[in-house]
Amino acid sequence: MAEPGAKVAPPKPAGPPREITVTEGVTVRELSEKMEIKTNDVLKKLLMRGVVTTVNRPLDLEVARQIALEFNHAITVVSYEESEVIEERKAGSSQKLPRSPVVTVMGHVDHGKTSLLDAIRETRVVDLEHGGITQHIGAYSVAFKNRTITFLDTPGHEAFTLMRARGARVTDVVILVVAADDGVMPQTIEAIDHARAAGVPIVVAINKIDKPEANVDRVKKQLADRDLLVEDWGGQVVCVLLSAKQKQGISDLLEMILLVADMQDLRADPSIPASGTVLEARLDRSRGPVATVLVRDGTLRISDAFIAGAVSGKVRAMFDDAGEKIEVAGPSAAVEVLGLQGVPQAGDIFKVLAEEWKARQIGAFRQQKIREDSLQRTSRMTLNQLFEKIQEGTIRELPLVLKADVQGSLEALNQMLGDLPTEKIKLRVIRSSTGAISESDVLLATTTNAIVIGFNVRPERKAAELAEKENVDIRLHTVVYDVTSEIRAAMVGLLEPTIKEVFVGRAEVRDTFSVPKFGIVAGCMVTEGRMTRNAQVRLLRDNVVVYSGRAASLRRFKDDVNEVKSGFECGIGLEKYNDVKPGDIIEAYKTEKVANKELSA
Numbered sequence: 245m246a247e248p249g250a251k252v253a254p255p256k257p258a259g260p261p262r263e264i265t266v267t268e269g270v271t272v273r274e275l276s277e278k279m280e281i282k283t284n285d286v287l288k289k290l291l292m293r294g295v296v297t298t299v300n301r302p303l304d305l306e307v308a309r310q311i312a313l314e315f316n317h318a319i320t321v322v323s324y325e326e327s328e329v330i331e332e333r334k335a336g337s338s339q340k341l342p343r344s345p346v347v348t349v350m351g352h353v354d355h356g357k358t359s360l361l362d363a364i365r366e367t368r369v370v371d372l373e374h375g376g377i378t379q380h381i382g383a384y385s386v387a388f389k390n391r392t393i394t395f396l397d398t399p400g401h402e403a404f405t406l407m408r409a410r411g412a413r414v415t416d417v418v419i420l421v422v423a424a425d426d427g428v429m430p431q432t433i434e435a436i437d438h439a440r441a442a443g444v445p446i447v448v449a450i451n452k453i454d455k456p457e458a459n460v461d462r463v464k465k466q467l468a469d470r471d472l473l474v475e476d477w478g479g480q481v482v483c484v485l486l487s488a489k490q491k492q493g494i495s496d497l498l499e500m501i502l503l504v505a506d507m508q509d510l511r512a513d514p515s516i517p518a519s520g521t522v523l524e525a526r527l528d529r530s531r532g533p534v535a536t537v538l539v540r541d542g543t544l545r546i547s548d549a550f551i552a553g554a555v556s557g558k559v560r561a562m563f564d565d566a567g568e569k570i571e572v573a574g575p576s577a578a579v580e581v582l583g584l585q586g587v588p589q590a591g592d593i594f595k596v597l598a599e600e601w602k603a604r605q606i607g608a609f610r611q612q613k614i615r616e617d618s619l620q621r622t623s624r625m626t627l628n629q630l631f632e633k634i635q636e637g638t639i640r641e642l643p644l645v646l647k648a649d650v651q652g653s654l655e656a657l658n659q660m661l662g663d664l665p666t667e668k669i670k671l672r673v674i675r676s677s678t679g680a681i682s683e684s685d686v687l688l689a690t691t692t693n694a695i696v697i698g699f700n701v702r703p704e705r706k707a708a709e710l711a712e713k714e715n716v717d718i719r720l721h722t723v724v725y726d727v728t729s730e731i732r733a734a735m736v737g738l739l740e741p742t743i744k745e746v747f748v749g750r751a752e753v754r755d756t757f758s759v760p761k762f763g764i765v766a767g768c769m770v771t772e773g774r775m776t777r778n779a780q781v782r783l784l785r786d787n788v789v790v791y792s793g794r795a796a797s798l799r800r801f802k803d804d805v806n807e808v809k810s811g812f813e814c815g816i817g818l819e820k821y822n823d824v825k826p827g828d829i830i831e832a833y834k835t836e837k838v839a840n841k842e843l844s845a
Contacts, residue, residue, distance in 0.1 A: 261318040268323055269302035269609030279317050289314055300601075302609045323593075343512040344385070344392040344576035345505035346414060346538065350435035351421030356451040359488035360421055364395065364498070366491075383523060383536065383578035384565040388498045393505075394538070394576050396523065414521045414538055414591075417504050418444045419497070421451050424458035424485075428466035430677065434684050436470055437675050441692055445504050447482045448474060449497055454487040512575035517596035518544035522552050523578065525587045533557075533584040537594050544573040544581075549600035553592030554614055556607030557584035558600055642731075643694035645685050646676040647701050649788045653724065654678060657699060660728045671731070680787030681718065686710045695719065697727055700789050702782075702831075720745070722792060748832040749773030751816065756824050762797070764822040765815045768830060774809045775816065779832040783818065785825070794819045795832065 264278045276283040283299055289311050290297060305321055312319045349357050364386055386393045418439040422432055439446050450463055464474050473479025482500045486493025518539050525535040535552060548559045560583035564570045573579045597603045648654040654676050661671055674692055681696055681703035689696050696718040703718055711718050721727050751768035759765050777798040783791035797817035798805055808814040816830055
């Protein structure tokens with residue numbers, strides 16, 4: 245029997261922990277309600293841990309987990325948006341009604357995307373001023389057969405991919421515009437890759453059929469070669485022939501869009517609070533932060549409190565695609581919203597909350613998390629981490645983006661990679677094409693967590709900067725067997741120390757001179773970094789490597805020098821190579837061995 249005044253330890257709860265779901269930034273009050281425990285009891289536990297807080301202040305998630313375990317509860321943390329979806333599913337709303345499809349037009353430059361959008365724009369019941377809504381918010385609605393179609397006028401498929409990279413999937417249908425006289429081109433292929441990666445149905449619009457040199461069958465064959473088989477060739481892909489200039493086939497295209505949308509059975513509940521996606525956002529000098537929002541579900545109203553990514557706000561004013569003030573926006577409507585506390589990211593999820601204080605609380609919590617994540621940024625997967633992830637069983641597939649100088653090299657690479665043993669991991673080539681590694685390639689690798697393999701090509705400067713920013717692993721090779729041996733080594737855990745290339749300088753060839761007893765000397769301007777004598781160099785012509793070796797000589801006027809810095813002219817002689825032309829780029833670099841820490845640990 246315990247002595248009078250002695251403290252008695254509370255009995256430990258028996259049985260397995262009870263599962264509960266909480267949102268990010270959960271407060272003491274919310275955690276108490278979920279666990280059905282008195283708030284004071286939770287505060288006492290926190291005080292015992294040295295945590296002094298209030299009932300409405302967000303808790304650190306690790307602390308919340310530990311407190312929950314002490315009360316025999318196991319918590320699962322979801323975003324506020326996810327929790328709302330779970331609640332809506334539990335409620336089983338019976339007001340799901342058909343909604344308008346959201347369409348993005350993609351394709352190669354000069355294949356008629358703009359002309360098609362202009363032709364579709366003219367089908368609108370009300371003719372808008374100033375040439376259409378795209379001057380306002382980059383989205384507009386078209387009325388057709390008593391139904392509405394929402395078109396997104398995006399800058400291109402790069403913007404489409406960036407939006408998807410942030411977790412947004414705003415498009416229901418992609419219109420792939422292909423010119424009948426030009427056929428499938430590089431950007432057409434990129435658009436196909438991006439649409440497939442997003443899992444969005446494609447409607448092919450073969451444009452410019454009125455031209456004498458138009459060849460529709462050739463276009464269909466080229467599409468079939470890309471596993472895009474149109475319906476009249478026995479496939480599943482809807483294809484429409486049209487001429488945007490002559491305004492032929494526009495109605496057929498709109499009808500097919502509605503048909504493809506009907507097959508998806510697109511529905512929304514206008515009775516619930518609005519949720520959607522931020523299409524674009526900017527800081528306006530006179531109006532403050534302005535966001536273009538696509539409402540996916542529910543209805544958005546004036547004075548609604550909302551959260552958009554890490555930015556909270558309250559709807560002060562809304563404008564439709566004609567720039568007119570409106571009070572209400574239903575599903576599939578694109579509207580400009582004023583009243584944000586900051587500028588959100590394009591692609592952020594937009595969600596209306598019942599209480600304004602809750603929106604501010606979630607916004608503050610997410611901004612804090614962003615600051616923390618920026619300090620502890622995790623890198624994307626590299627080949628060095630591949631073996632470790634295979635052993636852990638966390639990876640079953642390795643996406644690759646292949647780039648080569650010529651088609652023959654590309655075919656050889658594809659074949660050799662296909663012959664690699666794939667017991668534990670499957671190699672998936674999501675894009676293989678010729679030419680320099682572009683921003684589009686890096687963006688695709690960003691969204692699919694792929695590794696970029698370059699054979700005899702170099703990344704464009706902007707692509708290299710983007711890859712460094714997004715931590716995309718780019719592997720460059722000049723021997724075809726090195727590519728397969730490196731990936732095979734990564735798959736079996738035999739990676740040697742990584743050879744890291746360090747950029748030294750870049751010079752542009754302005755003219756060439758013939759020097760007796762030496763050969764051709766390139767008259768250059770150093771545009772970046774510095775050029776050094778006997779440095780390792782490569783000669784680039786249209787971003788393709790045509791020579792790799794050393795700089796045999798480096799001169800300033802008639803003097804031999806060891807180094808020439810950016811902004812100065814110099815003469816560079818390449819070792820045993822004379823085929824230098826004006827416009828070529830000479831890159832100087834050095835290589836360093838970096839120990840494979842992931843595998844050696």
